[in-house]
Amino acid sequence: xxxxxxxxxxxxxxxxxxxxxxxxxxxxxxxxxxxxxxxxxxxxxxxxxxxxxxxxxxxxxxxxxxxxxxxxxxxxxxxxxxxxxxxxxxxxxxxxxxxxxxxxxxxxxxxxxxxxxxxxxxxxxxxxxxxxxxxxxxxxxxxxxxxxxxxxxxxxxxxxxxxxxxxxxxxxxxxxxxxxxxxxxxxxxxxxxxxxxxxxxxxxxxxxxxxxxxxxxxxxxxxxxxxxxxxxxxxxxxxxxxxxxxxxxxxxxxxxxxxxxxxxxxxxxxxxxxxxxxxxxxxxxxxxxxxxxxxxxxxxxxxxxxxxxxxxxxxxxxxxxxxxxxxxxxxxxxxxxxxxxxxxxxxxxxxxxxxxxxxxxxxxxxxxxxxxxxxxxxxxxxxxxxxxxxxxxxxxxxxxxxxxxxxxxxxxxxxxxxxxxxxxxxxxxxxxxxxxxxxxxxxxxxxxxxxxxxxxxxxxxxxxxxxxx
Ligand code: B12
Ligand code: SF4
Numbered sequence: 001x002x003x004x005x006x007x008x009x010x011x012x013x014x015x016x017x018x019x020x021x022x023x024x025x026x027x028x029x030x031x032x033x034x035x036x037x038x039x040x041x042x043x044x045x046x047x048x049x050x051x052x053x054x055x056x057x058x059x060x061x062x063x064x065x066x067x068x069x070x071x072x073x074x075x076x077x078x079x080x081x082x083x084x085x086x087x088x089x090x091x092x093x094x095x096x097x098x099x100x101x102x103x104x105x106x107x108x109x110x111x112x113x114x115x116x117x118x119x120x121x122x123x124x125x126x127x128x129x130x131x132x133x134x135x136x137x138x139x140x141x142x143x144x145x146x147x148x149x150x151x152x153x154x155x156x157x158x159x160x161x162x163x164x165x166x167x168x169x170x171x172x173x174x175x176x177x178x179x180x181x182x183x184x185x186x187x188x189x190x191x192x193x194x195x196x197x198x199x200x201x202x203x204x205x206x207x208x209x210x211x212x213x214x215x216x217x218x219x220x221x222x223x224x225x226x227x228x229x230x231x232x233x234x235x236x237x238x239x240x241x242x243x244x245x246x247x248x249x250x251x252x253x254x255x256x257x258x259x260x261x262x263x264x265x266x267x268x269x270x271x272x273x274x275x276x277x278x279x280x281x282x283x284x285x286x287x288x289x290x291x292x293x294x295x296x297x298x299x300x301x302x303x304x305x306x307x308x309x310x311x312x313x314x315x316x317x318x319x320x321x322x323x324x325x326x327x328x329x330x331x332x333x334x335x336x337x338x339x340x341x342x343x344x345x346x347x348x349x350x351x352x353x354x355x356x357x358x359x360x361x362x363x364x365x366x367x368x369x370x371x372x373x374x375x376x377x378x379x380x381x382x383x384x385x386x387x388x389x390x391x392x393x394x395x396x397x398x399x400x401x402x403x404x405x406x407x408x409x410x411x412x413x414x415x416x417x418x419x420x421x422x423x424x425x426x427x428x429x430x431x432x433x434x435x436x437x438x439x440x441x442x443x444x445x446x447x448x449x450x451x452x453x454x455x456x457x458x459x460x461x462x463x464x465x466x467x468x469x
Contacts, residue, residue, distance in 0.1 A: 001125040003040045006058040007032050010065040010073045011047040014366050017433040021424060022049045027160040027212045028064050028091065030146040035117045040125075044147065047072070049154035054079050060124050063105065064091040067341055068366030074104040081106070086124055092179055093362070096342035102131055111135035112165075112180070114143070140165060140186040145194045158205040160212050163191045163226060167215040169242065171266070172279040173307065175343035176214045183215075185222045192229055211239035218242075220251060227254040236413040238262040238303075242282050246294040256298040261413035262332070263295060264303040270324045273312035279345070292329040299411035301331040301418045308386045309338030311375040318385035322392035331402055331410070331418040332425075333393050336367045337386050338374075363443070368435035383437065391429060399426035 009029040029044040036042045045052060061080045065073040070093050077087045089105040090113060101108045107129050109116055116133040123129050143162070151158055166183040167176045198206045216239040217223045230237070231254075241263050245251055255263075267288065268278050275283050292302045304325065308318040325333050340347040340356060350356050355373040357364070364371040368386070370379040377385065392398065399422045406418035428434070437443055 001059075003060050003121060003125050004056075004058045005036065005040055005042045005060045005062060005121070006045060006056050007042065007062045007064065008045045008047060008052060008076065010063055010069045010076065012069050012072045012363060012366065014068075014368055014436055015428060015433050016436055017431060019048075020427055020431075020433070021156055022154045023424070024157045024210050025151055025155040025160055026064075027146055027162055030148060030150055030160075031143075031162070032062065032064070032113060032117065033147040033150050034144040035114060037118055037121065040121060042147075042150070044150045046152060046155075050152055052076060054083060056085075058085060060086045060088065060121070062088045062090065065089070065093055066091065066365075067093040067097075067362050068339075068364075069093075070362035070365075077104040086129060088120065088124075088129075092175065092341070092343075095179060096175070098132055107131055107133065109133045109135055112137050114138050137165075137181055137184070140184045141190075143186050143190065145190075145197060148197055149199065156204075157208050157210055158200045159195070159197065159208060160210050161191060161194045162186070162212050164213045164216055164218065164222070166218075168218050169215070169282060170279060170345075171268075172277065172345045172349070173338060173341070175341050178343040180214065183218055185219060188222075188226050188229060191226060192233075195230065195233060195235060207236050209235045209237035211237065213239055215240055215242060217245050217251065220248065224251060224254055227251075227258040230258040233259075235259045236261045236416075238264070238417070240264045240266070242266075243284075243287075243291050244282055246291050252294065252298050255300065259413065260298075260300050261411075262301040262303050262417045264305065264334075267304040267325075267330070268307045269310060269313070270321055271310070271312055271317055274310035274317075277310040277312055278307070288328040296329065296409055299414055301406070301410055301414035302329060303332040303334065303417075303421075304330045305334045305336065306389075307336050307338050308389060309370065309372075309374050309377075309382050313374070313382075314376045315381050315385040318382070319388045319392065322389050322395075322398065325393065326398055326401060329405070331406060331414075332421040335386065335390055335393060337370055337382065338372070339365050339367055339369075340372050341365065360438075363438050366436075366438070369438045383439075387434060387437075390435065394425045394429035396426065396430070399423075399429070 007029045009026050033042045033044050063073045080087050087105045088107045089101040090109040094101045094108050095110045098108045098110050112135045115136045115138050120133050164185045165180040168183055170177050195209050200206050236259050243265050268280055269275050270285055295302050306321050340350045350372045357371050360371050370382050374382045402422050403419055406415040
């Protein structure tokens, strides 16, 4: 039997008023679509930008979700099952909580899907769907080009690529080493094929390559051979990397020459004790500014992630990060609240110390809310400190300083990135569009329909069917 399959990438709004622009899509849905054998018909629905159609003619609904989006995934599963659809759950939450997910879905896939996806679809087509499929990490030799043609119109950037999986580090709060064990790479030629896919309507969508790798530069010989081949393609590209790359002059030169416009570093903290809490031994606070100077000298913008809530953090140290990150030259900051995801040493520690706030639902795991008892603050004080940090870092004064630096110091692609992203967050701040506080009456609070509906009620959102353009 040929199946009609809806792959839904589940989402719960993370800002009070949603996003003004939906910037970059996830790769997960269009990757699963690419893995689907051609006899089946597949659609990909990104709930962040598209309305879920409960009256779909699909035979099988596949839900992909992070922990923070779980309440919405379960609501969707229940609605679809009520309508007689088979529902399969997968993704990082399903990987660590298969029994829970199984209570809401007909079947659950744990881990990476490649080894079990086609078999699961065959079983579904034959009416023999099993309750659990355990995906094993395979070599990435056969990973196909994502189905970019199935992306909705709404995303500003389109070309998301994954060249590698895994990361050699083991930060306390991160589940990557468990989710994607080891470090695996795709053949360079396969990655180049994705990069050369150009059937996008706008110049910047053809120009930008956004790597969703955990740590693209971890294996130097591999990344260098990829970058050498990228030079003639004249793209602008971005990735995550660790700060030790600046020691490798050849790599920095290749990054510059192949068109790197932005690197995301997990900086996390300006306190050495908090970096120890994070097991982030590769970060050296005294070197941040020098490292970012080298990155800037190569014409690349510094994007950086910060986390609030380590055991050595205080409300003051969290708020001070806004000035610290400006001083060291970060171009685009991303600030999260520490969150104890299962599959991490942090989760085990907080569980042992009975510091998980079990009464708080999965919606508190969206990266902007507090799901545990911090050491030096109450949960409310941590939330307040994070919001003060966020407001200050995106205040008109900080945003204009970063934008001024972008136009005076960075080359065009990197300046474009910094101007765009600082305007994006600066506008949010001006509109009072802050991260959603789940405990407030504006929070998710189980009112999933209302909250998700708000996304579609905002003016200017394009209607999209997810059909090829
Ligand atoms: C790229 C990425 C992002 C991107 C894109 C987000 C997105 N929605 O995809 C950005 C930077 C925006 C992002 C943001 C966040 N992220 Co993120 N992100 C990743 C990263 C590095 C790679 C994910 C990826 O694309 N992999 C490649 C694709 C092809 O594989 P995949 O998604 O893993 O899917 C495979 C399997 O999971 C499975 N699968 C997935 N879905 C389904 C569905 C079905 C039905 C089936 C059968 C199988 C299946 O099969 C796939 C193929 O093998 C992972 C780390 C990791 N290694 O997983 C973290 C990760 C997923 N992120 C995480 C988190 C916490 C976040 C944030 C909440 C962080 C924050 N503080 O704000 C935000 C949420 C924002 C949002 N809007 O979603 C956590 C999730 C933990 C959890 N239990 O939920 C991870 C695991 C990192 C970590 N800290 O441990 N992230
Ligand atoms: S360096 Fe980044 S991807 Fe690697 S373990 Fe640490 S947080 Fe996770």
